[in-house]
Amino acid sequence: MKCVDAGIDGLVVEGSEGGGFKNPEDVSTLVLLQAIRAKVDVPLIAAGGICDGRGMAAAFALGAEAIQMGTRFVSCAESPVHDNFKNAIVSSKETGTWMLNTKSTPCIRALKSERTSVIHEQGIMSFDDMKGILNVYFKGDMEAAPALAGQSAGLIDSVKTAKDIIEDTVAEFFEISARMGAKAQSQSF
């Protein structure tokens, strides 16, 4: 609300499903988008848990005008991260991430690994735990630091080019919107 009062052009609204730095008071994208849409008129970019046209259609139904995808593009063909990171996302289930460090800062969502399981058990993360992040990204050492990723890792089952991701997402969005539009036209569901 402070941003809107200050005259900001739009907001990225990211729920707790998303990868990376998070609000420890977790609210899902499903609820957060609706809560913010009800309060503001500025354009909303939905993020967190979205990796395809199905998620895009859901986000638009909840009041967003655009979407942002992190985990999906970290694992795309052109992404500069090591194949081990991309493969860890592709092979992850929707339960394959932890929300870590919820009692301190930064609170993050990262892939499950031996290292992040220990942090999860301890409930607290040292900033030193993040020091090896470049070795995760570019050397593929998945235990060097928490590998930031969201729950959508469980929906991603292949490495695709950025072009295919965008084209498939838009095509699926229009297909779903058309189906929902037809139901609205015929007043059936």
Ligand SMILES: Cc1cc2nc3c(=O)[nH]c(=O)nc-3n(C[C@H](O)[C@H](O)[C@H](O)COP(=O)(O)O)c2cc1C
């Ligand atoms: C590996 C990784 C690194 C990220 N780094 C940042 C960052 O430095 N700053 C930031 O604002 N968001 C960062 N994010 C969050 C993304 O910008 C995006 O909002 C988020 O991933 C959306 O959720 P999704 O992962 O479910 O698509 C990062 C996400 C990932 C997966």
